Structure formats: C-alpha cells, structure tokens
Amino acid sequence: MESFERARLDTYFSKITSQFRPEEQPASFLVTHLLPERPSFVRAVGAASDLRAVLPKPKSIALSAQREVETVAQCDPLSRDLFADQDRTLEYFENRARGERLVLLDVGGYFAPTLNAMGDRFSGTILGVIEDTENGHKRYAELDKLPCPVISVARSPLKDPEDFLVGQSVVFSTEALMRSRGDILHGRPALVIGFGKLGSSIARLLHAKGVQVTVYDIDPIRRTQALSQGFTVARDRDAALHNAGLVLCATGAVSLRSEDFSTLRNGAYVATVTSSEDELDLTTLPAVYDRTRDTEHVTRYQTTGHYFYLLNGGNAVNFLHGASVGPFIFLVQAEILAAIRMLARGDLTAGMHEVSAADRAVIAHTWLTYFNR
Incomplete structure (x- = not known):
C-alpha cells in the first residue's frame, strides 16, 4: 500500500x-x-x-x-x-x-x-x-x-461487495494453482458446494469463464435460486462429486468428509473458501492415501487406482494471493x-x-x- x-x-x-x-x-x-x-x-x-x-x-x-x-x-x-x-x-x-x-x-x-x-x-x-x-x-x-x-x-x-469479490479472488487463485501444473479451468466440469454469497459469486464467475458449473446446497431455497440463474443443480451429491473435475467448497461448514474423497474422480482439484478445519474433514481421510507435494501449494493424494489434488492444504485458496x-x-x-x-x-x-x-x-x-x- x-x-x-x-x-x-x-x-x-x-x-x-x-x-x-x-x-x-x-x-x-x-x-x-x-x-x-x-x-x-x-x-x-x-x-x-x-x-x-x-x-x-x-x-x-x-x-x-x-x-x-x-x-x-x-x-x-x-x-x-x-x-x-x-x-x-x-x-x-x-x-x-x-x-x-x-x-x-x-x-x-x-x-x-x-x-x-x-x-x-x-x-x-x-x-x-x-x-x-x-x-x-x-x-x-x-x-x-x-x-x-x-x-x-x-x-x-x-x-x-466483499463477499462478491472474495468469490472472484477464489476463482483467480484456483485457476492460478491449476495453471502452475499445466492445467486449465476449461473442459473441466466444476461443482460448487454451497450457494450462499460466496458460492454464488464463484459459480457466476466460473460460468462467465465458460466452465460447466453444477451447484449443490442442502437448502432447497438456494437450490431453486441456483436453478433460476441457469446452473445445473445436483440431485445426487455423490454423482456430482464423481463427475466434477474441480470441487469448490463454500459452505462455512464441513463440505467433504472422509467417505466423500474416494468419490472424487481421478485428477479432480479441491479448493475451499475458508480454513481446512471448518470446511474439510481431512483428519479421518483413510490412511491408505499417500500425500505428496506436487507443487508448493498443491498436494497430491493417491492410493491404488485413485488420486486427487488439494489446493493450499485445504485452507482458503485466495489467501495465497493476498485475498x-x-x-x-x-x-x-x-x-x-x-x-x-x-x-x-x-x-x-x-x-x-x-x-x-x-x-x-x-x-x-x-x-x-x-x-x-
């Protein structure tokens, strides 16, 4: 400044x-x-x-x-x-x-x-x-x-205004980390879990970038809001997780538990808008997953026949670029x-x-x- x-x-x-x-x-x-x-x-x-x-x-x-x-x-x-x-x-x-x-x-x-x-x-x-x-x-x-x-x-x-712009910064940082590995957003279906202020901002920017976006929220009112704004709304959460190449968690509660990670499709990226202790239940992730540092802020989780990438250790991804x-x-x-x-x-x-x-x-x-x- x-x-x-x-x-x-x-x-x-x-x-x-x-x-x-x-x-x-x-x-x-x-x-x-x-x-x-x-x-x-x-x-x-x-x-x-x-x-x-x-x-x-x-x-x-x-x-x-x-x-x-x-x-x-x-x-x-x-x-x-x-x-x-x-x-x-x-x-x-x-x-x-x-x-x-x-x-x-x-x-x-x-x-x-x-x-x-x-x-x-x-x-x-x-x-x-x-x-x-x-x-x-x-x-x-x-x-x-x-x-x-x-x-x-x-x-x-x-x-x-803050919530809207935080959503934008989350997408920016997610894309930057994906590009650090030679991947891009386009052609990779995204699942946004949580359609509150942050989740809706994330979904809108991804859509504006040409990304296919599916939304999941436990609140039926928010699901109707997402549907009215042109997003696909997941009926089956597990199927949505399996189909997504990028999962963005924006609930402020636990979005993914231990059993959910095995549902992710191979090579999927997972990012959150808050701290890992609030958004992800990583402590109970099965010990069969090996964790290796792929790049400075991208961790690869791998077991026999399955792997996915976690951005910024599961913490708010946008803080990597100042938020x-x-x-x-x-x-x-x-x-x-x-x-x-x-x-x-x-x-x-x-x-x-x-x-x-x-x-x-x-x-x-x-x-x-x-x-x-």
Missing part, C-alpha cells in the same frame, strides 16, 4: 471512530486476518476500545502486518483449542481483561464453544460479541441460549466499529442483533467520500 493510500485509510478510520466513539470505552479482544492493509483497522479498534489482545487467524498472517500491529497491541497465537475448554478460556480472559467490560470481536465463531460458561465465570462483564462471518454467525445462532448480545455483520448489505477485495473491506470494518459502540452502551438484550440501517447509511456515505474517486 502506497503511503498516500495508507494516509487516506487512516483518515477514513479516524472519521469513522469519531462518528461512532463510545462514551465509555470497553476492553476488547480482536480476532482478525492480518493482511497487509489490516493494521489501520487494528489501530481504529484500539481508538474505539481498550484493545487488550489481537488474535491473528493462523493461516492468514502477513508478517509485515503482524510486526506493525505488535507495536500497538498484544498479539497472541490463535487456535480453535484456545477457547474450546472452559478453564483455559477463563484463564485467558482473566489474564488479559480481569474485571473489565469486554467486547469480543470474532471471525468464525472462535468464542462460541465457551461463551455461555464465560458469562457466568468471568470476573468482568462480557458486553457482547461482534461476528464477521456467516460460519461464525451460524455457530452463535445455534447456541441454545446466548448469555449476551451478538451483533452479526455477516449478512449486512455493506458486506455484499484482496480493495477498499470495499473497509465498509464492513467500519460497521464493526459502529457495533462496538452499540455494545458499549450496555442496553442490548441477549440474542442476535444487527447494526441499524441508519448507521449503515452513515458508513456508506463516509466511505463514498473517501473512496469513490
């Missing part, structure tokens, strides 16, 4: 934080991708709250961004295990924010497994959670009873800052919430002022 671009971004976030600054700053933990542009957002979170810890998602860390963030905030290693056990979660919360009014900024539902327990055991007050992804939205929505407000920006209209969606990401980041103020007021009931349409309009107007040039 050029210096003038960074200056404009910092000025934009300064304007956003002035518009949505809480009267009383809460403490916060921030789970985030540490991409090259992310330090500006981290600093903005630090201006809107007392940022006690940044927890970078482990598969998407730019070292230059991490070094910059470490100059302004504590960075801690993140894993699903960190917040899976009540006692371990409680120890972390107490070490970082004992007795504080705390806001949890999440990307993927990391705090969900022990959130109910922390509502009772933490010495401070959990004001609420802000969740950025559809996968995380589902994790919180599925809890029997939420102990605090959860503000989700995953389904915000301000996130639509950039341009300035559109700053829309939803501003909405996260607005959500901090909502939680800091302390007047929301336990349950799922969204940022108001009025606040979104303010954000969009401010964003256009800085980035519609």
Whole structure:
C-alpha cells in the first residue's frame, strides 16, 4: 500500500471512530486476518476500545502486518483449542481483561464453544460479541441460549461487495494453482458446494469463464435460486462429486468428509473458501492415501487406482494471493466499529442483533467520500 493510500485509510478510520466513539470505552479482544492493509483497522479498534489482545487467524498472517500491529497491541497465537475448554478460556480472559467490560470481536465463531460458561465465570462483564462471518454467525445462532448480545455483520448489505469479490479472488487463485501444473479451468466440469454469497459469486464467475458449473446446497431455497440463474443443480451429491473435475467448497461448514474423497474422480482439484478445519474433514481421510507435494501449494493424494489434488492444504485458496477485495473491506470494518459502540452502551438484550440501517447509511456515505474517486 502506497503511503498516500495508507494516509487516506487512516483518515477514513479516524472519521469513522469519531462518528461512532463510545462514551465509555470497553476492553476488547480482536480476532482478525492480518493482511497487509489490516493494521489501520487494528489501530481504529484500539481508538474505539481498550484493545487488550489481537488474535491473528493462523493461516492468514502477513508478517509485515503482524510486526506493525505488535507495536500497538498484544498479539497472541490463535487456535480453535484456545477457547474450546472452559478453564483455559477463563484463564485467558482473566489474564488479559480481569474485571473489565469486554467486547469480543470474532471471525468464525472462535468464542462460541465457551461463551455461555464465560458469562457466568468471568470476573468482568462480557458486553457482547461482534461476528464477521456467516460460519461464525451460524455457530452463535445455534447456541441454545446466548448469555449476551451478538451483533452479526455477516449478512449486512455493506458486506455484499466483499463477499462478491472474495468469490472472484477464489476463482483467480484456483485457476492460478491449476495453471502452475499445466492445467486449465476449461473442459473441466466444476461443482460448487454451497450457494450462499460466496458460492454464488464463484459459480457466476466460473460460468462467465465458460466452465460447466453444477451447484449443490442442502437448502432447497438456494437450490431453486441456483436453478433460476441457469446452473445445473445436483440431485445426487455423490454423482456430482464423481463427475466434477474441480470441487469448490463454500459452505462455512464441513463440505467433504472422509467417505466423500474416494468419490472424487481421478485428477479432480479441491479448493475451499475458508480454513481446512471448518470446511474439510481431512483428519479421518483413510490412511491408505499417500500425500505428496506436487507443487508448493498443491498436494497430491493417491492410493491404488485413485488420486486427487488439494489446493493450499485445504485452507482458503485466495489467501495465497493476498485475498484482496480493495477498499470495499473497509465498509464492513467500519460497521464493526459502529457495533462496538452499540455494545458499549450496555442496553442490548441477549440474542442476535444487527447494526441499524441508519448507521449503515452513515458508513456508506463516509466511505463514498473517501473512496469513490
């Protein structure tokens, strides 16, 4: 990022934080991708709250961004295990924010497994959670009873541009890795599993590139949407897997389990839009499969009479090329800052919430002022 671009971004976030600054700053933990542009957002979170810890998602860390963030905030290693056990979660919360009014900024539902327990055991007050992804939205929505407000920006209209462009970046990176082996998209039928915002974006771009696309989704409403947009909709999932030369997983849940991999046709490529631990059940893949590195980011899985290729170890393939969606990401980041103020007021009931349409309009107007040039 050029210096003038960074200056404009910092000025934009300064304007956003002035518009949505809480009267009383809460403490916060921030789970985030540490991409090259992310330090500006981290600093903005630090201006809107007392940022006690940044927890970078482990598969998407730019070292230059991490070094910059470490100059302004504590960075801690993140894993699903960190917040899976009540006692371990409680120890972390107490070490970082004992007795504080705390806001949890999440990307993927990391705090969900022990959130109910922390509502009772933490010495401070959990004001609420802000969740950025559809996968995380589902994790919180599925809890029997939420102990605090959860503000989700995953389904915000301000996130639509980001979701569309992430889908485009997934196709770009998938094609780049295939070409690194001398293969191309054309002539290779594709199966897109999941027809949400990302899956539909992926399907549309593949179709625009002349690829034959089949869609599978467990939701019958999404299947009808896919059919209305001209896609083939799989009736038989196993048959669709067997016929596809490229499988793109975009569900935010487990798309492929151990028994599914043997169904793949020989030479098929598999790519995902999120981390392997969320999208693929690789741990139970039969041990008869030998794993060999074909190229730097392509792994060949082979057993007698069968083989397929896994891109980027099953992790989000677009992060190999920066996963950039341009300035559109700053829309939803501003909405996260607005959500901090909502939680800091302390007047929301336990349950799922969204940022108001009025606040979104303010954000969009401010964003256009800085980035519609």
